[in-house]
Amino acid sequence: MRYGAIDIGSNAVRLLIAEVNPETTPVEFKKEALIRVPLRLGDDAFIDHHISKTKFDNMVKTMQAFRNLMDVYRVSDYMACATSAMRDADNGADIVKACKKVGVDIQIIDGSKEAKIIYNSHLQDKMDADKVYLYIDVGGGSTEISLFADGTLVASKSFNLGTIRILDNQDSPDTWDDMRRWIKDHTKKYKQIYGIGTGGNINKLSRIANDKADKPMSYAKLRAIYQHLNAYSLKDRIHVLGLKQDRADVIIPAAEIFLTIMRVGRLKNIVAPRVGLVDGIIQTLIDNNLQK
Numbered sequence: 001m002r003y004g005a006i007d008i009g010s011n012a013v014r015l016l017i018a019e020v021n022p023e024t025t026p027v028e029f030k031k032e033a034l035i036r037v038p039l040r041l042g043d044d045a046f047i048d049h050h051i052s053k054t055k056f057d058n059m060v061k062t063m064q065a066f067r068n069l070m071d072v073y074r075v076s077d078y079m080a081c082a083t084s085a086m087r088d089a090d091n092g093a094d095i096v097k098a099c100k101k102v103g104v105d106i107q108i109i110d111g112s113k114e115a116k117i118i119y120n121s122h123l124q125d126k127m128d129a130d131k132v133y134l135y136i137d138v139g140g141g142s143t144e145i146s147l148f149a150d151g152t153l154v155a156s157k158s159f160n161l162g163t164i165r166i167l168d169n170q171d172s173p174d175t176w177d178d179m180r181r182w183i184k185d186h187t188k189k190y191k192q193i194y195g196i197g198t199g200g201n202i203n204k205l206s207r208i209a210n211d212k213a214d215k216p217m218s219y220a221k222l223r224a225i226y227q228h229l230n231a232y233s234l235k236d237r238i239h240v241l242g243l244k245q246d247r248a249d250v251i252i253p254a255a256e257i258f259l260t261i262m263r264v265g266r267l268k269n270i271v272a273p274r275v276g277l278v279d280g281i282i283q284t285l286i287d288n289n290l291q292k
Contacts, residue, residue: 003017004079006080006106008081009041009085009139012246014036042164043164079107111157114158118198118279119153135195194270205217205251216270217272219262
């Protein structure tokens with residue numbers, strides 16, 4: 001049995017095809033294929049609030065390709081979720097309609113639902129019940145922050161602050177202030193807080209910091225990596241450091257967001273478990289089909 005998960009983000013669009021084993025308890029899945037297409041919908045959505053014809057057409061072609069791949073893999077159920085860029089675009093509904101014609105039904109979800117789906121990817125397995133955690137997901141258009149204490153969700157909020165927004169100078173000082181205020185208000189009563197970060201950028205930063213091992217990063221370690229990367233031009237980050245073209249620019253504002261949150265929230269360290277929206281979508285499909 002195979003499920004498909006489509007994540008339509010502000011920077012890239014992803015398809016995860018997973019093989020599900022219903023005989024295990026809890027039900028487990030194994031990743032069979034992961035395809036990532038750097039469409040950069042956010043560049044249009046955050047500046048013009050409208051997806052251009054070129055990107056509109058490329059989006060429909062990508063969904064057609066994803067539909068074909070899901071058919072070849074004999075996917076029995078799927079879910080496609082669009083986040084910040086599609087929320088901001090005035091023609092988001094038109095894109096949804098066009099993609100439905102090629103066989104992919106897209107849901108445009110809000111920030112709180114996005115955070116819930118990602119949390120559904122068994123993030124609780126990474127947490128000790130007696131510790132306090134700030135869970136941070138940084139995307140191209142938004143940042144979701146959730147506070148967990150005693151193994152339960154205490155508070156959660158989505159901020160219109162993301163890597164593509166910052167690169168396009170569409171981030172507001174008020175939004176930065178709102179985020180800092182929210183973090184201070186919700187973390188002030190806790191002495192020690194640990195960070196869990198998700199998204200492609202924190203995964204890459206963690207691999208750089210820990211030589212591909214999944215170990216926690218301190219604020220000082222993350223800051224040193226940020227300063228090292230920022231000392232190179234965009235061109236050199238690609239050709240000298242070997243970063244992908246669509247990662248080399250967004251990794252800098254992503255590090256700035258994570259560093260700000262770690263500093264304001266007084267986080268002891270941050271770990272990147274390398275799960276994301278697609279993992280949460282697969283788990284959501286498993287849960288929904290188990291109920292049936």
